[in-house]
Amino acid sequence: MTDFRQIENNLKKEAKRLLEAGEVAVVLAYGRGYDEKHPMPFAAKAIAHVESLVFNEYCNFNMARYLMRYPWGTKIAIAAKAADSRAIIQLVQEEKVRREDLVIMGIPAYGMKNQKTNEVIDSKTTGGLYNPVIYDILLGEEIHGQKIISPYEVLAEYEAMDKEERWAFWKKEFDKCIRCYACRKACPMCYCDPCFIDQNKPRWADKAPQSPGNMMYHLTRFHHLAGRCIDCGECSRACPVDIPLYLFHKKVAKECEEMFGQAAGMKLEDKPALVDFRVEDSDKILE
């Protein structure tokens, strides 16, 4: 694996080159925060900004989130780790961004860290891939030989739970929700404006941070992201009350993959699974 410092150097070098040549108008990557542990999403729009770019083990944001801030036709270079690259693919499928507008700077990585817990972000909380699914240039060497652990393995414990136990688990988790909506803010797929939960016509759920409204918000959001969630885990890392949303998303992703034969954000030519069908889909999926 390429050293993170080396990746940072490559990032700066490529950003400089692309901006200098006028190939892109903006480079979406990471910038210095108030300390090394808290880098920030950063948009470099001029050569002078390049020096502020950083890359270290805490650079775990999914930068695809920021692509939709720019109108079509804006040329954008974007730093993309494995999950980020899947988000890009998914957004291209949904025509929110155009592939031709992007220069994807792939970052093969493992050992990214959660700044809150200092834990390594691995297949337990994210997709379990090391290399970007799609890229134009690589900022480090691809990682091979690492053990691949299914991102769904972590679910076994929860699937084995008795339904009463599982209900109690989720009820407790969702009851914690303070409805700050950091999850949807961090999610690269949550681009709806307005979000259903903010609407008054119809009023899908209570807006107060109480059990029924929380349940409605989260369950509906899981459905909206079904077949689209690329398992980056950003929602859970953003959550101030540590609701393990990634677990639910992983479960839905696993079911979708089993039922529909495709995982989100893996192929540009796929259609999002819930606005698609196959005549030969089995009725078994309803059992």
Place this chain on the structure above:
Amino acid sequence: MSFEPKILGIACNWCTYTGADLAGTTRLHYPQNLRVVRVMCSSRINPSFIFRAFQLGADGVLVGGCHPGDCHYNTGNLYARRRLAVTKKILEFAGLEPGRFRVEWISASEGNKFAEVVQEFTAQIKELGPQQKLKIEQLQEKA
């Protein structure tokens, strides 16, 4: 008094609703716990309708549509199949009893199937007892 569940039915206009009418026309008796909402197509069903129904106290939800391939709108129920399957998985992983939500394809000619499904589903819900997990207890909490 024995437990009389409230069951929400959502039926497509062309097949299942007409099938339900046929059950009536042929005087097939079935339990009266089901209350049917008519929509034009099973694909009209927003997953939130189902979540909401459980919050409002439904003990079970039964969705009825045309058989795949026979949808009045050609492909509506093929989308519905996927969307409702995901709805079911979400409810199950949240901890709701899987038997409380069911999707059935019932054509306009299957009055007897409609009656049988309602019979069977009602019995199943009675067995499961009242649905209390998602149900909103205090009325003022209702949105």
Place this chain on the structure above:
Amino acid sequence: MSRIGVFVCHCGLNIAKTIRVSELAEFASTLPDVVVARDYRFMCSTPGQEMIANDIKEHRLDRVIVTACSPLMHEHTFRKVIEKAGLNQYLLTIVNIREQVSWVTSDIEEGTAKAKALLNGAVYRARLLSPLSSRVIDVNSDVMVVGGGIAGIQAALELANTGKKVYLVEKNSTIGGHMAQFDKTFPTLDCSACILTPKMDAVLQHPNITLMTYCEVSEVKGFVGNFDIKIRQKARYVNHDRCNACLACTEKCPGKGIAEWDEGLVKRKAIHIPFPQAVPQKPVIDREHCTFFLKGKCRLCEKVCEHKAIDFEQEDTFTEIKVGAVIVATGYNLMDTKPLVQYGYGKYPGVYSALEVERLFNSAGPTAGKVTMRDGKEPQAIAILHCIGSRDKNNYEHCSRVCCMYSLKFAHLFKEKTSADVYQFYIDIRAAGKGYEEFYNRIIEEDVKFIRGKVARVAESSDEPGRLIVEAEDTITGKFVKLPVDMVVLSPAMIPREDSKDIGRLFNLSTDKYGFFMERHPKLAPLATMSEGIFIAGVCQSPKDIPDTVAQANGAAAEALTIVSREKMELEATTAMVNPASCCGCQNCVRVCPYGAPSFNYEKGVSEINEALCKGCGLCASVCPTSAIIARHFTNEQVLAEIEGLMEF
């Protein structure tokens, strides 16, 4: 605040027997925004309708709820009532307490409780209804008839005689259908061809009919008043504009194919017309049996054709036809009885299917009307077996309705043409029809033997080689019968055409479990379908005889006429629309719509819906994550309110 009127119908005792209707009306008056609630014996009667109209005026009602039978029955009636009284027709709500409550329970407590819940849901929903305006569209005045059997022919002629332009589409190379295969028709015994061929010819000659034989429907777009239908003209390899029907080609042709018209009893040429009176009287080449197509050499037909009509290069062509209404009359097949091995069809040459026997009687058939069997001999004893595959839970539960009568006809014709003993093995004789019972009595007089019992098995005789033994229990005497015969005639179940499901899919018709097309209502709309503007006639709907088929065809023609005789018509207003302020530009609606109604406006970044293409299924509304799409009359608010109302009681 709205002002709702609730009208509870007793439907005589249909509803009042298992629902306490006055209690229901009282309950209604306690519900929010309900200003008047009444119950009445028959809401659909004139006094009932007047009661509603008066209350609308007197109580300034702005919503009406009729608690009665299924909306599929009377929604239209009551919409008209409230519209006449000055209310928008979409402010009506029907609560179905008959088909879905009073008829499905015998318990008045249960019935009343459920009716209350349904009514509460309706009140919640009604408060949120909006007036909608119907779209007015131009109506194309032409009609397409699919299927050129007697039903299609009759419907096409009726319509053409009113001055409408008709496209008659037939997949075979001739019109005529099964009726053209028959020899005589029951109970009058008039010759089938004599009554049918003048009609076939009239179709060909009619200035208002475009006859499209050897054609199939390949795509149907549009909606009532404006169908857009793509027709595939299958390659005939004969240019019919040049052909003068001399048929010299058919004499020279060395190719041999199965004569479908003669039920495969003989062979026919590769270039052929199916039967002498075929319409049009022009041949087609059956590619699978043509020596040239098989071996690359021959072209004899081309050589003998003086008009240079043979065209081996011909390919399938497609035409788009616009019509305002469609009549589907695609007819039937007889069930393949080979899988019913107990009857030995296909195993013993002496076992015949009913249509084969029709051809044996027919003077244009393979034996020129002589009853000789596959071995060339005349039968001495004949058994006619009723209900083969029909009235049979293991195969087709339905009665095929015509077999009793044609079996009697067969008996008569056998008696007329042979000296054979004729036995009928029947379950019961169904002779309900004008002159049918009389015909049955006449056949009894003709020394035909009737054995009441379903045949268990047809076997080869061990004593007399070549003869067959028919085994059955005579349910009148209770004795087991073993009857030696030479010929066995099976009366197989009438079933829909093998492609009826595909036709159903093309035209959006529901089919029953066997593939017969479903009518809109079994009694009151037997020719209409759930697809507006598409009608059905003949056996494609269910088995029936020629008189009933013709009557249905006339009826379907009249139904089609009610559409195409109008210049403009109103369409349902329940389409979808986009609220651009809430559209997030995800394009889910564009991806899912089967009709291409939504499109994405890239400039504005929002979806737009072309309401002329929208059929109101509501799929787009449910895949819209921001609820920007409003499915009119089935909005999220309306459905949620109804659910809330239903779950409250």
